Amino acid sequence: MKFFSTLVILLCFVSLQVQAQRPTADQIKTLNDSLTVQPIQHGTLVMSRNGTDIYVDPVGSASAFDGLDKPDIILITHTHGDHLSIETLDALDTENAQLIVPQTVADALPNKFSNQITVLGNGEQTHLLGINIRAVAMYNLPPSKKKYHAKGDGIGYLISDNSDKIYISGDTEGTPEMRALKNIDIAFVxxxxxxxxxxxQAADAVIDFAPAIVYPYHYRGQDIKQFKQLVNAKNKQIDVRLRNWYE
Structure with a gap:
């Protein structure tokens, strides 16, 4: 019994340590309620509102998600290993989650997920749990099959409901589709x-579509303070939120 109690205490301590290493979650006031944004690492994040939890590109150890509610919706942008991890999906409680993915990701997922998958192509949309989810093209410029991200292989996401519009870029450059976005409340670029x-390039694109709040993410090796300076030099109204995604 003493050993069991010690083990439970140790596991709780490890869980708290993992949670402490995550960037602090943001509470963003929206029109009707509030949205919790929890950065995890690199291109992975969790958003929560009114009991609905959306996981974006979950990769890495399942312990990185300790203390968070299980996903209701999982958005996966493309097949690269820093965005799609079948091992992570297997380790998480995804039994009741709906996976929204491009066709390339659907083709890479095991059959056990087949009844949970909705496939979107560029410009297509679906509606789940009161949330509208639309696929936004993500690709390198100029478009080419020889690029790291060819047009049509992966997708970004535009999430909207009665409170706000959230854009998740995935891996892309400042495409016409990004620059044409309107009335974006929160963007992850x-x-x-x-x-x-x-x-x-990222600052130039963000200045064009002018989200109310923008998080630079997936920025390994880049100077995000310079990004903030460039954006706010042209538009001081854009709230550039710098968080450490690489603890």
Whole structure:
């Protein structure tokens, strides 16, 4: 009994240590309620509102999600290993989750997920749990099958409901589809060379579609403070939120 009690205490301590290493979650006031944004690492994040939890590109150890509610919706942008991890999906409680994915990801997932998958192509949308989810093209410029991210292989996401519109870029450059976005409340925008874009390119695109709040993410090796300076030099109204996604 003493050993069991010690083990439970140890496991609780480890869980608290993992939670402490995550960036602090943000509580964002929206029109009707509030949204919790929990950065995890690199391109992985969790968003929660009114009992609905959305996991974006869950990869890495399942312990990184300790203390968080299990996913209701999982969005996966493409098949690269820092965005799609079957091992992570197997380790998480995904039994009741709906997976929204491009066709390339659907083709890579095991058959056990087949009844949980909705496939979207560029511009297509679906409606789940009161949330509208639309696929936004993500690709390198100029479009080419020889690029790291060819047009049509992966997708970003536009999530909207009665409270706000959230854009998740996935791995992309400042495409016309990104620049044409309107009335975005929260955006997660990637920037890392040579796979996506540098901070200057990312800032230029963000200035064009002017989200109310933008999180630079997926930015390994890039100067996000410079990104903030570039954006706010042109538009001080954009709330650039810098978080450490690489604890």
């Amino acid at each position: 990637c920037m890392n060379l040579p796979y996506t874009m540098d901070v200057q």
